[in-house]
Amino acid sequence: MDLTIEDLTVEVAAKTLVRDVGLNARHGEVVGLVGPNGSGKSTILKCCYRALRPTAGRILLGDADLRGMTMRESALRLAALSQQSSVEFGFTVDEVVATGRLPHTGLLGRDAADARQIIADALRTAGAGHLSGRPFLELSGGERQRVLIARALAQQPRVLILDEPTNHLDVKHQIDVLRRVRELGITVVTALHDLNLAAMFCDRIHVLDRGALVAAGTPRQVVTPGLVRAVFGVDAHVVAHPETGVPQLLYSPDTALDGAFPAAVTTVEETTPA
Incomplete structure (x- = not known):
């Protein structure tokens, strides 16, 4: 089942947390949301599992608008792990x-x-x-x-929402859980802090900064030194993983930049295989 987000805007207490975000997670894909703290990742996911009501825009499960479903109807299609699960x-x-x-x-x-x-x-x-x-x-x-x-x-969802699923996990279990999630064959949208894990396990990555979507594409298209420097404020070298070929980051320890990615969305054409 596809999950589609169209022109999503969220305002809370006169503050815009997310503005005009759109993305599509196709059936069977693992789609990652990455970005600095406070960039809007969890806000978007909360709208998907109905813990937060968007100010504008809509979310579709398949062809059905989430707003027209009962809570039980959406829960039969979509499950979530939130950061606040306890x-x-x-x-x-x-x-x-x-x-x-x-x-x-x-x-x-x-x-x-x-x-x-x-x-x-x-x-x-x-x-x-x-x-x-x-x-x-x-x-x-x-x-x-x-x-x-x-x-x-x-x-038994058809769409799985995961907000920082690797929290509290050691390296072995981070890799193990994400590998198992990939093998489910269902649509997964996950927020991740670790860019290397996102590149390893996501088919596509969407990058958020200050509530806006600033880049989207395959890991090879998105995980670049320029983007990491602009959005996250650090210099990094990108190397190909020796076994899988996916991009992996080697961070420069002495950089502490104050960069800001342009507000306009930069959606990379997906011409290169993931």
Whole structure:
């Protein structure tokens, strides 16, 4: 299922957080949102999973406008992991993941007979199968993050929204989780801080700065020294990964620039394979 954002603007307390942003995540793609802190990544994702109402513009799931769906209808199509996801009750890991089944069953309904298998599969896909049965509140931050990803997967969405999914994860599990997400074969839109991880796992990358979309394209087209310097204020060398060929950044440690990318959108023509 495609996810399409058209002319999205978000204003809160007379402040414009996002202005005129548009993007399309096609079926089966992993699309990354990158940008400095406060650039609008989480604001856009909150609009996608309906935690925030946009001031203008619209979001489509397939051909359907999100505004015309009930919360349950959208939850049957789209699942999300937000930065604020938390569980404060004394649930087991399996019980936490089972809450991802609520759109399918309602609060009082019964799930299908294969619910336990769905939960087990979601835990395994998130690299958390060994945590089954453990008290959630006794887990480390990284373990909790993997369980919360499993909860979103148990929802069996066609579109998955991930806001900084690698938070609290060590390097091994960052790579493992993003690799597993890629293998799902569903549409994924994710905000990432690590540009190298974005280049490794995203089909396309959208770059945000001060609430505006300033560049979009494949990793090879977007991850360039000029863009990194202008948007993030650091100098970097770009090298090809020796195994995959995707661009990877080597940062210069002594740069602390005050650059600003032009406000106009620079959408790169996607002529080079990802």
